[in-house]
Amino acid sequence: MIKTSPLSGIYRNHPVKLTEFSGWQIADNFGNAERELIHLSQGSVLADWSHIGKISLSGSDAAKAAEQTITGASKIEPLRSLSNQNMAALRLTRNDYLILCQSGMETDLLEKIDHKITTVIDQTGALGCLVLGGPRRDEVLQRSTAMDLRRDRVIAGSVIQSSIHTVSMTLYRTKHFDIIIHPRNLSESLYDALMDVGIGVGLVPCGISTVPVSFEEGK
Amino acid sequence: MAKRITTHQYCDLPDLGERLSFKFNGKNIKAFTSDSITSALIASEKTLLTRSFKYHRPRGAYDVFGQGHESLVTVNKEPNILADRTRVEDGMFVESQNVWPSVDFDIAAVNDVLVPMLPNGFYYKMFHKPKWIWPIAEHQIRKVAGLGKIDVTGKHVDRRYEKHYRFPDVCVVGGGPSGLAAAKGALDEGKQVLLIDDNPELGGHALHSILPVVNCSNSALNGIPEYKAVKKLIEELAENTNLEVMVNTSVFGLYEDNLVAAQCDANLFKIRAESVVLAPGATDRHLVFENNDRPGILTARGVENLIMCHAVLPGKDTVVVTTHDGGFHTALLLKGAGANVVAIIDGREPGSDGEFEKQVRNLAIPIYKGLTVHSAHGKKRINRVDVGPISGGDSHQSFDCDLLVMAVGFKPQVNLLSMGRKRPEWDSQRQILRVNDLPSGMYSTGDVHGTASFSRLYTEGTDSGKAAALNDDAPKTERTADEIIMALPADIESAGTHHFICKCMDVTRTEAKASIDEGYDQVESLKRYSSMGMGPCQGKACHEAVARLAAIDTGISEAKAVPTTMRPPFSGVSFGVLAGRAPHLSPIRRTPIHQCHIDHGVKFLDAGQWKRPDSYTNPQEEVGFVRNGLGMIDVSTLGKIEINGPDAVAFLHFMLPAKYAKFEVGRTRYSIMVGEDGILFEDGTISHLEQGKYYLTTTTGNQDAINALFQWWLLVEDFDVQVKNLSLANAAVNVTGAASREFLQKLVEIDMSNKAFPYMHCRQTSIADVPVSFYRIGFTGELGYEIHFPAEYGESMWRYLMTEGETFGIKPFGVETQRILRLEKGHLIPGTDSDALSSPYETGVGFAIKDDKVDFVGKAFLKHFKDRGLDNKLVPYQLDPSSPIPDDGVAVLENGEIAGRVTSSRMSPTMKRGIGLAWVRNDMSGSGNNFTIRLADGQDVTATVLDHAVYDPEGLRLKS
Structure with missing residues (x-):
């Protein structure tokens, strides 16, 4: 489909x-x-x-989860980003991230993230x-x-x-x-x-x- | 006689551009592309442009900057366009306003004779008795006293209204020498600057000054005439990429936090600047004397503009009335253009020796000292002026002329500085109205503090620009004695009764005095009663004269003269610009299946911002598809919230009034939500998808509110749960009808049999490799399955199901159909069938409450409701088959008194009679009880209370 x-x-x-x-x-x-x-x-x-893939991370350990997607993401300030050609970690607040990635990459990223430590939602659709x-x-x-x-x-x-x-x-x-x-x-x-x-x-x-x-x- | 000039003795003339022609009142007018409508008309000897508001007196160009009503014309059927500021276009149609049958012969000009015979403010005092006369009088008064006519068809307007935003560091309003210098000052500090001017060209009054610049701190400008110096300055600034220039743009309002509102054509600009520098400049002072409104009387800067910017000499035999050396400058320009300067009437006593006065003396032009103008003669154009002492009285002498130039000082444009915050005050030393203290972040500079030399304006402007850039204190302004221009008396007290204070509204000194005698002796009440300053120019031309004369005539010292409050809009702004375009303000929400509905020829229903399918054929027919075959509806707008985590059950126990400890995996339940006040506000289903993972559906309208409520409680209470709002991530359809199981079984690997997948259960599986979740629920009263799946598959899934279901006769149905289906089944919709006072017990959903829990949202109030018993009750009812169908919301009556209301009412195609839900008093809610419904047309029908749904009361079909 x-x-x-x-x-x-x-x-x-x-x-x-x-x-x-x-x-x-x-x-x-x-x-x-x-x-x-x-x-x-x-x-x-x-x-x-x-x-494009879009994953939201929310909660007190969102930064830890973001770090699992792209190294250094936990250190960026709110309303700033960390990016490479294939993905970007947008830090929306202290406790909220939006991860953007090339289409199809979100499946792998979702597997990398520890879903127990923060609220992870695949927002692609x-x-x-x-x-x-x-x-x-x-x-x-x-x-x-x-x-x-x-x-x-x-x-x-x-x-x-x-x-x-x-x-x-x-x-x-x-x-x-x-x-x-x-x-x-x-x-x-x-x-x-x-x-x-x-x-x-x-x-x-x-x-x-x-x-x-x-x-x-x-x- | 006005004419176009080709050479000038003292200055270069501009390049006028290409030749073109346009129509004025049906007559062909030749012009150049650089012309404004006014300059083109004057060059063609069209002195008479319009008629006045009340008396229909002839009016012609006055200041040539678009300040007064004289400049208002209708262009290409659009009224109230400023002729002074509008460039001509080839083929343009320009018409005079407020005239009939023509501007040359206007029948309503009889008002000039009749109205003065009527009592002052006659329109307030007459036509009140008998009552019927006022509407007729009002119609006639409006007809003769108005501006242009709007073509309400709007067909002539082919325009896009746009809204723009700007965020400069410094916004400079006014592009004269001081404004340009302010922009430079701020640019030199590395700031981004927005420079706005309401004229087609930057430069202000310096564009028509031949005075050489001396002692300017910008040495490159020294020694050259001001009109060249200012162009050089403009060129210098244009190279700076941090500068944005907007010309032909009127700033009409200044608001809190440095919000500047401006209009350019059909564009509204909302400018939020760190600092604002106001350099609006000054315009020629309005002098009140007999017949001071006659065509052929122009301001000095207007005449200079016509000569130096448009190569137009506006008259042949000229008298210049002045009080400063600038009047001699104008006289010199007129002489250099070939005019016959008959006389210069200087209000100052002998002894002045300005630079231009010396030059004029050498040309043997007669100069009369200590005098001023008393009266103008001529009707459609002046032909003579009388002069006499500045104190008024008898005139001494007359001069034949066709042009009277007014150079009696300058009136600062203080409106923007004031704007409702602070009223201007009369500065006796500088002889002008001023506003000194501005709010933080706002600065003012230039002629608005009194006229000064180019070099002083440049220095002050630069200092203000720097201060604005650095957020420093506003620099002080100074004026030397030789820069101060004495103010003549506001009214030259000569003979006659046509001393116009406010030309826009046709208010004379005589009327103002009469109004004061009637008790309107405060400037604010005087303004409202006489309407002085309330015309198109909003007092820009007359506010100083109004303030000074009101002070004099009410016995106050002129030093205490205060104008009325100045508020936005400073200049005319069209409603179209303020309104913008509507579609931007109401976005449409579309479901992921939207395009498929269009393919089916849907009729959409607006549900808030959502477009939902109302129906595809007609709802009554679509009910049959579901009852007798197989139907599918898009329910993607439902709220969808996933709750998981160790405390999920505790969280649900707290948020919802039911119990979930024994809620097994794979089960689905009806659920309600109440507020802390115990009022029912939501219902839906909750499903236990996996161990510790729950899926809650909510109504369309409440999805955001419930998610926000959950998030709020998670901040307050310590629950270890994750709440995921999947409302947008998932699309959903409801496949319903007796054939639904057989159809879906074809598409999935799980066992769909009633035993393996019973009513009120849920399953997770896939359809064509797309992960889906099934919820077997019964909102329609038939066997049915809600299918939820990722939103990006919305269109594909819908098409797949429609194609695969073809052999089962699957048909789409809409929301209106669903409303009938649920009503046949007796299901309520919170918000439609309940309101802000509905308890769950009265609504009939008390079965969903388990109040023996420790604590949960709304517990205390639910207990109160339960203890209190039922006052009212929501009941299903049916009508006699022959009864008409009531509208939703009509009243329920008992013995002629209101005893309730109908919340939902439809014709049931299955039962072939009207059915519905209604609130009735509890004592009326017994099964079989009859009550009366009053229809909108006043007819009464009898309804019978049911104790169960009209359709399949045992629920056999949905459990089958």
Whole structure:
């Protein structure tokens, strides 16, 4: 059985080329990969990374559990992150982590974590993930949220928990992307809202061939 | 005679851009791309732009900065556009407002004769008796006293309203010399700066000043005329990447914590700055004299702007009225553009010797000292002015002219500094209204503290910008005696009754005095009664004159003159900008199976933010699918909470009113939840999936609240449990109907037989390799299984089940169908059939309470409810087959008195009669008792209380 993105309804409205990734059906491109690359370099793009693995760790020993997924995760400060190409540990509070990983890796990670010491939930299907990229992505954010997301204040590697277009979300910022983790059931609404405000700054949807999944904060 | 000029003796003229044309009141007007609507119209000798609010007096351009109502026109059917600030576009349609049939011949101009004959404030005093006359009078008054008309179809508006946020370190409001310097000061400290100006171009009044800059701390600017110096400064700043500039942007409000609200076209900007520097500058002072509203009277800075920014000479024969050297500067610009400067009327006594006055004297232009303007003549354009002493009285002399230039000092734009926090005060030394103390993080600089030289404005601006960047104390401002411009009397007390204080609302000095005589002798009540300062400019033009004259006419010293409170919006802001676009504010929640419902042609139901399937065909038909075959419904919106850990049972004992010590693995139970007040607020099921692992389902609306409640109690009480909210992680469907077992048995390896998997049990297995959990429950009254599985398989699982179930005739059904099914079975829905006063005992779910536990949430109140007995009871009922179906919520009556209410009511397609649940008094709740339901149309129907569900009362079908 195929796992579907919460944006499957959006896919229908575009000449999307779908690809299969660890059992997920996800957009490889939205019909014109060349155009997506131009917008990535000159305008802004919105990619669907809903298929990435997402694991939440909650409880007093969440840091210990996080350490079991990525070395050093227990030492990061709240609202900061530790990442490599394949995964990122986002420390939301002293007692809460969200682990992001390449699609399919979550199964192994869940096995590594001692479920007795903290509350572990596989949130892969519960949460959507939209990624804003391109030099004009800040203009999309400035139309979308009352949060101060200035790049000199919210630097790469930062984690923000707030709301965007009234949708609660966790934002993980890398050097070139803003990764927005949000409830799956609101994914299509959030996509619509971002695309709506992004019209003026050349925001286009794009697939994972244009913006492949990578969690490194320097990317 | 106005005209376009091509050369100027004293300055360079701007590049006007491409030629274009537009329509004004149906006539073709030629213009350039750099033109504002006002400059283009003046260049085409269109002096008469609009008519006044009340008297429909002719009005023309005045300050050319968009401060007054004169600038308001309708552009492409959109009313109240500022002609002064709007650039012309090819093919644009511009129309005058508040005129009929035309701006040149306006019937309502008769008001100018009639209204003064009526008592002061006649609209408050007349048309009250007989009563019917007021609606007619109101309609007529509104018709003749208004601004533009809105095209309510909205078809002319093709616009996107956007909301933006900015978070600069320093926000500078005003792009004149001091604002630019402030931006530079803050930029030099490495801060991010947002610079906002409401004009199309940065530079402020310096853009039309030919005075050379001297002694400026920025030596690169010394020795060149101000209009070149300011452009050089702009170029210098433009290179800084930390600067963002927004022009054509009006700041209309300043709020707590440095929130700056601004509008640019259809965009609303909410700017939260660390510091705000206000450099709004000053505009030419409004002088009150006879016929001071006539077309052809322009402010000095307006005239300078027209000449130097648009190459337009607004008149030929010119009289300049002044009180400072700036008036001579304007005269020189007029002369250099080819105007005939008939006279300069200087209110100062002989002895002044400004730089420009000297130059003007050398040109042999007549200068009259110690005098000012008394009266203007001419109707649609002035043709003569009378001058006399500044104290008023008789006029001495008259001059023929078609342009009267007012250069009688400057009025600081204190509105933004005040904004409801602090009222301006009259500074007798500087002869202006000022606001001195600003809240922390807010700074002010520039002409708003009195006009000063370019170099002083630059220094003060830089200091303010640095202070704002470093959060230092605000620097002090100073003005030397030669920089102070004396204020003429607010009203030149000459003859005549058309001394307009507030041109927007057509209020004259005579009316203001009459209002004071009627008892409105405080500036606030005077404003409200006479409506002075309440027009489109919101007092920007007249607040100083209103304050000074109100002080004089109420016998207060002018030094104690105080304007009325200044509040946002400072400038006009459209409702569209404030409202934004609605869809962003109400996101839609979609289940993981949403697209499948669309494929089935669903009719959706809004359940809070959720889109749930209401039905696919019609609910009455869909009931039949379930009762006679096989149906499937998406129940993914249910709350799903997993509880595990060593203290799981203790936690459940504490949170829920039932007992779980003997709750075996593989069992499922109906469960309720009560609050600490013992009130029923939730029901669902709880299943024991594995040893120590429980799975609780909740209603859609309560899932977040219950999860939050659990988390809260876990902080308070010491339970070693893990609570996992899986509401979004899992999707769920309910497959129900007599064929459900046979169908599902095909898909799973576990034994689905009634013996192996009985009613109210749960199992974990897989379907097509997807892990699923089964819960055999009976909400619909039929054999049925709730299947929970990972949300990402939502669409695939639904399609798989629909395909595999095809041979069993499986059909989707919606929430409305489910409501009928559950009502046939007599199941309640908390929140629908219960309310904030419903005890579980009265609701009929007391069986789920085991109150012989040590302690649990709501225990004390449940005991109280139990001891008290039942006052009311929720009962199932049925109607006679011929009775109409009541609406939900209608009243239950006994002997004509209200004795309860219907909570749920539907037509039962199975029983072919109306059924429902109703609250009735306990003494009416006996089985077989009849009671009356009053329908919405007043008709009464008789209902009969049942002691059991109408459908399958023994539960044979769901246990089969």
